[in-house]
Amino acid sequence: MHYDYLIVGAGLFGAVFAQQAREKGKKVLVLDRRNHIGGNVYTEQVEGINVHKYGAHIFHTNNKVVWDYVNTFATFNRFTNSPVANYKGEIYSLPFNMYTFNKMWGVVTPQEAADRIARQRQEITGEPQNLEEQAISLVGRDIFEKLIKGYTEKQWGRDCKDLPAFIIKRLPVRYTYDNNYFNALYQGIPIGGYTKLVNNLLEGIEVRLGVDYLKHRDEYENIADKIVYTGPVDEFFDYKLGTLEYRSVRFENELLDMPSFQGNAAVNYTDRETPWTRIIEHKWFEFGKDANGNDLPKTVISREYSSEWTPGDEPYYPVNDEKNSALYAKYKAETAKLTNVIFGGRLGTYSYYDMDVTVDMALQAAATEFAGNNAY
Numbered sequence: 001m002h003y004d005y006l007i008v009g010a011g012l013f014g015a016v017f018a019q020q021a022r023e024k025g026k027k028v029l030v031l032d033r034r035n036h037i038g039g040n041v042y043t044e045q046v047e048g049i050n051v052h053k054y055g056a057h058i059f060h061t062n063n064k065v066v067w068d069y070v071n072t073f074a075t076f077n078r079f080t081n082s083p084v085a086n087y088k089g090e091i092y093s094l095p096f097n098m099y100t101f102n103k104m105w106g107v108v109t110p111q112e113a114a115d116r117i118a119r120q121r122q123e124i125t126g127e128p129q130n131l132e133e134q135a136i137s138l139v140g141r142d143i144f145e146k147l148i149k150g151y152t153e154k155q156w157g158r159d160c161k162d163l164p165a166f167i168i169k170r171l172p173v174r175y176t177y178d179n180n181y182f183n184a185l186y187q188g189i190p191i192g193g194y195t196k197l198v199n200n201l202l203e204g205i206e207v208r209l210g211v212d213y214l215k216h217r218d219e220y221e222n223i224a225d226k227i228v229y230t231g232p233v234d235e236f237f238d239y240k241l242g243t244l245e246y247r248s249v250r251f252e253n254e255l256l257d258m259p260s261f262q263g264n265a266a267v268n269y270t271d272r273e274t275p276w277t278r279i280i281e282h283k284w285f286e287f288g289k290d291a292n293g294n295d296l297p298k299t300v301i302s303r304e305y306s307s308e309w310t311p312g313d314e315p316y317y318p319v320n321d322e323k324n325s326a327l328y329a330k331y332k333a334e335t336a337k338l339t340n341v342i343f344g345g346r347l348g349t350y351s352y353y354d355m356d357v358t359v360d361m362a363l364q365a366a367a368t369e370f371a372g373n374n375a376y
Contacts, residue, residue, distance in 0.1 A: 004027045006227045060184035095173075100147075116140070246318055
């Protein structure tokens with residue numbers, strides 16, 4: 001059988017493009033090397049709880065077109081991301097706001113907090129030379145030591161003095177009592193989980209799971225007019241120019257026979273000694289209720305451990321330093337030579353995207369592909 005589009009990867013980018021192609025009457029085949037759809041937004045139900053198997057995903061956007069689009073395929077709840085930080089048993093509100101400053105220093109007015117930060121920022125006089133100096137120049141020594149240093153060093157596996165300043169270009173500081181993490185008009189979680197959302201996107205589309213396209217390239221390469229590829233771009237070219245680097249994440253999941261473990265969806269552990277970066281308690285993404293609105297008696301937590309990536313591990317965060325950016329530029333030049341392959345998603349473009357950006361890029365790619373017959 002011949003297809004108009006072969007889509008490699010059943011994550012958000014691939015699923016959105018597939019849906020748009022099918023809407024235009026195109027014949028589409030979707031492959032994924034995993035045994036499930038959804039990519040890293042995949043959710044799996046455990047004891048009535050929709051568990052985010054590859055880390056917490058909270059949809060947030062200021063793009064009304066994207067918001068209206070995803071709401072066509074799922075009903076979103078009103079979840080607001082308000083994480084907290086645990087520093088050696090001290091609890092702080094995130095992002096940095098007046099609740100944080102009151103707990104840190106006992107200040108109660110925005111001016112008191114601003115004055116305290118301004119005094120501490122004076123420690124850095126010249127151009128920041130590393131992440132530590134950059135962070136202190138933005139929020140001062142106290143916040144850096146308790147809420148940035150340990151978490152960042154665990155996340156990157158390096159001392160803050162050995163990390164480039166550009167990693168923390170800016171840090172959100174709010175002189176209000178507002179602990180909504182995202183500055184977004186629209187925010188929420190699909191009721192029933194992200195897998196339900198992706199399944200609706202792929203309705204009526206042929207999907208084959210457990211198929212590694214790159215290992216069966218000869219079999220699949222010529223069965224479609226065009227390929228949409230969302231896997232690692234360097235792997236597509238058989239690493240001929242070198243291997244791009246990532247940070248990876250390992251999850252330690254636990255089902256607990258209790259109604260609540262930490263009382264919040266996300267708690268960051270910001271001291272260096274605690275080995276995990278954060279704990280996610282999945283039930284709170286949907287307010288601890290099952291599909292019928294009943295309280296869930298059990299809970300599922302996931303401890304997250306950041307790690308160096310090696311080939312064979314799941315790639316999560318691109319290391320967009322100068323070396324890797326230069327290497328990706330070379331691979332991007334290679335992709336430009338291929339007129340029948342569209343590269344998309346975080347792995348296909350070696351970039352970390354929020355979900356709304358991924359959806360928007362897929363819609364834009366479809367609109368370009370079907371120019372003259374707008375995709376959305």
